[in-house]
Amino acid sequence: MMKAIIQITIREWKRILTLPVHYLVLLVMPALLFAFYAYIYQARNARDLPVAIWDDDRSVLSRQFAFMLEQTESIHITRQVDNQTELETLIRRGEVAGAIHFPARMERNIKSRHPVYITVYTNAAAIVTAKLIYKDAAQVLMTAGSGVILQKLVKLGMPKDKAMTLVQPLKLTSYQLYNPTFNYQQYLVPGLIFVALQMMIIMVTVLLLNYERKTNTLEELHQVAKGSAFVAITGKTLAHLVVGWVNFILVTGIVLPLFEVGHPAATGTLFVVFTLLVLACIGIGILVSAIFKDVMVACDLGLFYTSPAFVFSGFTFPRWAMPWYDQYYAAIMPFTFFLDAFFKVYFMELPLRYAYTEMGYILIFIVVTYPLAIILFQRQLNKLEVQHA
Incomplete structure (x- = not known):
């Protein structure tokens, strides 16, 4: 056999x-x-994704935020827009993968500790790129916003450690396992x-x-x-x-x-x-x-x-x-x-x-x-x- x-x-x-x-x-x-x-x-990773900025604040702080966003791996600012219609048109045409809106009086409201709503627009038809843009934008904007408040409290005489606890009472550490770079x-x-x-x-x-x-x-x-x-x-x-x-x-x-x-x-x-x-x-x-x-x-x-x-x-x-x-x-x-x-x-x-x-x-x-x-x-x-x- x-x-x-x-x-x-x-x-x-x-x-x-x-x-x-x-x-x-x-x-x-x-x-x-x-x-x-x-x-x-x-290419492995989605890098330098084209993103538009809609800046209604037009302040020094909004320009700083835009500069910090540009330093991330996934976000590359390619366009400036003035309204939501223009923004949505660019996304539909595929000219940008997302957009970020800075509202009017953003700098003044942050420094006076009033609620500020920054909007991140993404094309969720491309799930991974949308998540990457949101992740980097959220990390930058939350860190930068807290930094502005921290700086103001320190200038008012509050110890830095106490000011840090007040601004950021909860510290969150996340670990992405097995494919941390979304490769x-x-x-x-x-x-x-x-x-x-x-x-x-x-x-x-x-x-x-x-x-x-x-x-x-x-x-x-x-x-x-x-x-x-x-x-x-x-x-x-x-x-x-x-x-x-x-x-x-x-x-x-x-x-x-x-x-x-x-x-x-x-x-x-x-x-x-x-x-x-x-x-x-x-x-x-x-x-x-x-x-x-x-x-x-x-x-x-x-x-x-x-x-x-x-x-x-x-x-x-x-x-x-x-x-x-x-x-x-x-x-x-x-x-x-x-x-x-x-x-x-x-x-x-x-x-x-x-x-x-x-x-x-x-x-x-x-x-x-x-x-x-x-x-x-x-x-x-x-x-x-x-x-x-």
């Missing part, structure tokens, strides 16, 4: 290297796509790469069995496997698992280091979780291939199944906030559980034991799909034997 499995594995490697539907998707596209993803986010490349690229790998693996493996019939090689497979569906599926799985490992090496050994992305210390634990993902994807693809003899139907089903993986996985929006039926849909994709484990072992660099639960869920896909695929394909091989008897 072992000899037959090795023969099937070698045979499948030859098919991968010679059939365009295999080598283009598994060997050519990954390298191009991975480099393309990393290159898209080469697009560091955060998005690995996730996009692995969801693309899931799609590629499933889209190829839905053709592993039925494509043998289309290329008139099913009888040859039957002979090499000695009529055993277990041998045929095991050999094909090993071949595609090795291809998955090759792509893993390409990602973690070349693409991510080339663009200075990733956490090399987490490569070992990630490899274990990734191997489970590959086996689960192959199992799903082989099961579909065993059920549907029509190649086009199998491909359509594979595309329908894999396309929403990134959206439903929770990578950009929490699953618990999705409707219950979307959460159930997410639960039937192995990438969903891989992603949870991926965050733990890759971004947080936690030991593998923290991902045991997610690995257990991925194992369920493996335990369910392979036996069903073997049973269904064995029936096809048995019918083939009867036809040739």
Whole structure:
């Protein structure tokens, strides 16, 4: 049996290297796509976002505030506006990403400790840039406003420590973990790469069995496997698992280091979780291939199944906030559980034991799909034997 499995594995490697539907998707596209993803986010951080200033105060203090805002990483003042209509027009045209309004008599009200309402306008259609502008603007304006009041109290003779306590009675320290600089490349690229790998693996493996019939090689497979569906599926799985490992090496050994992305210390634990993902994807693809003899139907089903993986996985929006039926849909994709484990072992660099639960869920896909695929394909091989008897 072992000899037959090795023969099937070698045979499948030859098919991968010679059939365009295999080598283009598994060997050519990954390298191009991975480099393309990393290159898209080469800028990494959203810096110097164009921001407009609407200054109704026109005071020395408002000019100081504008200067301080310009010193932040995310804000670059490019326009001066005089009214809200002009401001909204610039945002709609995409000429600015946000705006800040200094109200009339702002300096006088701050110094007299009257309420002052400074307005920050952002284009929330771009969530990350909107948050960056608001974060930097809020930090600067709150600090600067407190500084003005502090300076006035000290001039009136109040000790600096007491004045500081009065101006800022509560000190808040925040720590942003695992992606503190909101680095697009560091955060998005690995996730996009692995969801693309899931799609590629499933889209190829839905053709592993039925494509043998289309290329008139099913009888040859039957002979090499000695009529055993277990041998045929095991050999094909090993071949595609090795291809998955090759792509893993390409990602973690070349693409991510080339663009200075990733956490090399987490490569070992990630490899274990990734191997489970590959086996689960192959199992799903082989099961579909065993059920549907029509190649086009199998491909359509594979595309329908894999396309929403990134959206439903929770990578950009929490699953618990999705409707219950979307959460159930997410639960039937192995990438969903891989992603949870991926965050733990890759971004947080936690030991593998923290991902045991997610690995257990991925194992369920493996335990369910392979036996069903073997049973269904064995029936096809048995019918083939009867036809040739």
